[in-house]
Amino acid sequence: MSESTIDLKAIWNESGVQAVLDKLDAELIGLAPVKKRIREIASLLVVDKVRRDMQLAAGAPSLHMSFTGNPGTGKTTVALRMADLLHRLGYSRTGHLVAVTRDDLVGQYIGHTAPKTKEVLKKAMGGVLFIDEAYYLYKPENERDYGQEAIEILLQVMENNRDDLVVILAGYKDRMETFFRSNPGMSSRIAHHIDFPDYTDGELVSIGELILKDWNYTLAPRAKKVFLSYIEHRRTQPHFANARSIRNALDRARLRQARRLLDEGTAVDKAALETIEAEDILESRVLAGVPAATPPKKERA
Amino acid sequence: MMTNTGNRITQGQFSFLPDLTDAQITAQIKYALKNGWAVSVEYTDDPHPRNTYWEMYGNPMFDLKDPAGILMEIDECRKTFPNHYVRVMAFNSARGIESPAMSFIVNRPENEPGFGLTRQEGPGRQVRYTVTSYAAQKPEGERYS
Numbered sequence: 001m002s003e004s005t006i007d008l009k010a011i012w013n014e015s016g017v018q019a020v021l022d023k024l025d026a027e028l029i030g031l032a033p034v035k036k037r038i039r040e041i042a043s044l045l046v047v048d049k050v051r052r053d054m055q056l057a058a059g060a061p062s063l064h065m066s067f068t069g070n071p072g073t074g075k076t077t078v079a080l081r082m083a084d085l086l087h088r089l090g091y092s093r094t095g096h097l098v099a100v101t102r103d104d105l106v107g108q109y110i111g112h113t114a115p116k117t118k119e120v121l122k123k124a125m126g127g128v129l130f131i132d133e134a135y136y137l138y139k140p141e142n143e144r145d146y147g148q149e150a151i152e153i154l155l156q157v158m159e160n161n162r163d164d165l166v167v168i169l170a171g172y173k174d175r176m177e178t179f180f181r182s183n184p185g186m187s188s189r190i191a192h193h194i195d196f197p198d199y200t201d202g203e204l205v206s207i208g209e210l211i212l213k214d215w216n217y218t219l220a221p222r223a224k225k226v227f228l229s230y231i232e233h234r235r236t237q238p239h240f241a242n243a244r245s246i247r248n249a250l251d252r253a254r255l256r257q258a259r260r261l262l263d264e265g266t267a268v269d270k271a272a273l274e275t276i277e278a279e280d281i282l283e284s285r286v287l288a289g290v291p292a293a294t295p296p297k298k299e300r301a
Numbered sequence: 302m303m304t305n306t307g308n309r310i311t312q313g314q315f316s317f318l319p320d321l322t323d324a325q326i327t328a329q330i331k332y333a334l335k336n337g338w339a340v341s342v343e344y345t346d347d348p349h350p351r352n353t354y355w356e357m358y359g360n361p362m363f364d365l366k367d368p369a370g371i372l373m374e375i376d377e378c379r380k381t382f383p384n385h386y387v388r389v390m391a392f393n394s395a396r397g398i399e400s401p402a403m404s405f406i407v408n409r410p411e412n413e414p415g416f417g418l419t420r421q422e423g424p425g426r427q428v429r430y431t432v433t434s435y436a437a438q439k440p441e442g443e444r445y446s
Contacts, residue, residue, distance in 0.1 A: 094366045115359070122374070126367025164369035 006050055016088045017042050024081050028074055029210065030203040037194050038082065045089045062191040063091060063166045064158055066134075066180075068173040069196025072242030075170045076130065078196075082168065083128040092166060096127035102136040105150040113146040117153045125164045134169035135179035151183060158189050199242050201231045208246045212276065217254065222278040226287075234286050249284065256280040308415030310348045313388060313404035323372060326389065326407055330368035333391035338402050339363045340371050341392065342378050344385045346444045348413070348434050358382075361392060375407055384410045384445035410436075410445035 012018065021042065024035060041063075048061055063086065067075040080097050087095025104120050107113035121129065131137070137154075139145040158167050169176070169186075173195060180187035199207065205228055209219060219227060234245055257280045261268055281287070311317055321329070333340050341361035345352060358378040362371060371389070378387050387408035390401050414435035421429040436444040 093369075096366050119360075119362075122362055122370030123364055123366070125365070125370035125373075161369060161373070164367065 006054070008046065008050065011050060012043075012046050015046060015090075017046065017085060020081060020085045020088060024078075027210075028077065029206045030199050031074060031078075031196065034074075034078060034194055034196055037192070038078070038085070041192060042085060042089065045086075045091060049089065060162055061091075062162065062189065064190045065166070065168045065192040065194060066176060066190050067168060067170040067194050067196060068176045070172065070198055070242060072244035072246075073196035073198060074243060075196055076132070079128065079130045079168050079170070083166075086128065086166060092128060093126040093164075097130055098124040098127060099130040099132060101132050102147065105131070105137065105154075106146050108146075110146075113149045114153060117150045121153070121157050121165065125161070128166045128168060130168045130170065133171045135171050135175040138179055138182055140182060151186065155185050155189065201228060201235070204231045204242065204246050207243050208250055211247055211250055215250075215254070217250075217274050217276055220275050220277050223276050223281055226278045226281045230281055230284060230287055237286065249281075249286075250276075252284065253280045256283055308413045309409065310350070310386070310406075310413060312350065313406060315405045320409070321405070321407065326375065327368045327372060329403070329405065330371050330389065330391075333403055334365060334368065336391075336393070336402070338391035338393050340365065341390050342371070342374050342387065343390060344378055344382045344387045344408075346382075346385045346410070346441060347437050348386060348416075349432070349437065355386075355388065358387070361390075379408045382408075386410070412445065 021035075021039060024038065028035070044061065065082070067079065069075055076099065079099075083092060083095050083097040086092035098120065100120055105113070105117045107116045137147040137151055139147055154167065157165065167190075169190065171179070180190075205224065208227060209224075212218060230249065231246070234240055234249065239245075253276050257276050260277070260280060261272065309316070315321060330340055339361045342358040343355035344358055345355040358381075359374060362374070365371065375387065375389065385408070386406055388404055388406045391403035393400065393402040416432045416434050419431040419433060421431065423429055
């Protein structure tokens with residue numbers, strides 16, 4: 001090969017990675033550390049590709065990842081984007097994502113697990129296998145649990161078919177750490193551990209607005225303020241699932257808005273149809289005990 | 302048989318050609334998957350041309366996107382039955398068709414002894430022909446060891 005220079009930027013642009021990253025930036029709010037890490041991985045892959053073209057030894061990079069974070073922090077969404085990204089960079093042939101949980105991998109009786117796990121793996125070949133709540137695969141309290149068998153097959157394929165398949169494990173941070181501690185083989189085969197931080201209240205409001213925009217709704221100015229206080233209170237309650245909770249809350253607000261519009265019984269215009277008012281959110285059970293925001297009607301949502 | 306030197310059995314696609322390499326098999330499977338056919342792996346050690354129903358190695362594989370998974374299965378079948386015939390089938394499940402669309406051999410025994418032709422004299426000048434595989438004279442499972 002001649003001593004030529006290569007325009008990395010051109011290759012970067014050509015691969016279409018920037019489009020994926022831009023989309024990631026536009027559609028996912030917050031998650032700065034995650035985005036930074038993904039950009040780093042993308043850069044590594046681009047540079048690796050160039051190095052390979054220049055015949056510089058570059059071992060096939062290990063791409064298996066682990067996404068840890070609380071529920072609703074965007075792990076599945078990012079995994080989907082990751083599949084697209086790897087496809088554009090040529091590290092995944094089809095770029096499809098197969099999302100599974102323990103049920104899809106582990107069988108119910110002896111001899112059931114291996115074919116089941118293999119079938120899933122075969123379906124995921126050429127793409128990305130996303131194992132949600134991966135720590136459920138390992139149940140130390142039951143020594144006859146078949147999860148261990150699934151893990152062993154998984155490990156074998158992760159090692160032997162590194163070019164065919166990228167595995168992404170996802171789950172809560174602390175439980176994933178226990179899982180990795182008890183499965184050192186798994187831990188050592190995963191190169192990228194990415195932690196998804198919780199969203200701040202402000203970010204959650206922006207996410208809410210983005211969801212509403214998707215549904216062709218808008219928040220009234222006062223509703224926005226109420227929504228912020230809703231998020232503050234919702235966070236202190238159990239089963240708070242970040243963006244997912246927001247989505248559900250807005251779903252319910254939409255129901256209340258529809259009922260309010262019918263109850264008012266007057267003619268509605270386009271603006272009324274697409275605006276979520278403060279009272280639609282105020283009626284929520286979450287804000288029931290808050291003095292400053294007692295709903296006008298004593299109805300439970 | 303007559304036109305087939307070297308006694309290699311000729312069933313399905315590509316059987317007059319030299320054995321397919323893994324890369325060629327991958328390309329064929331890719332074509333099958335592109336058409337949405339379900340690919341399965343089968344084996345037998347009875348090479349008779351009328352033996353159409355071979356043993357299934359695992360279930361047919363539906364909803365696959367990439368040939369790598371099937372190649373994995375083929376390799377496993379080859380490892381389990383190194384001295385059997387192994388073929389790959391692609392099944393077209395479209396309503397009204399519902400039949401194999403592709404079928405080709407991916408593994409053969411090292412030594413294929415071929416077929417003998419038996420002529421049976423019938424009434425008058427009638428002759429009945431029977432094709433028998435020399436290998437099939439041994440019991441199943443010991444034919445190509």
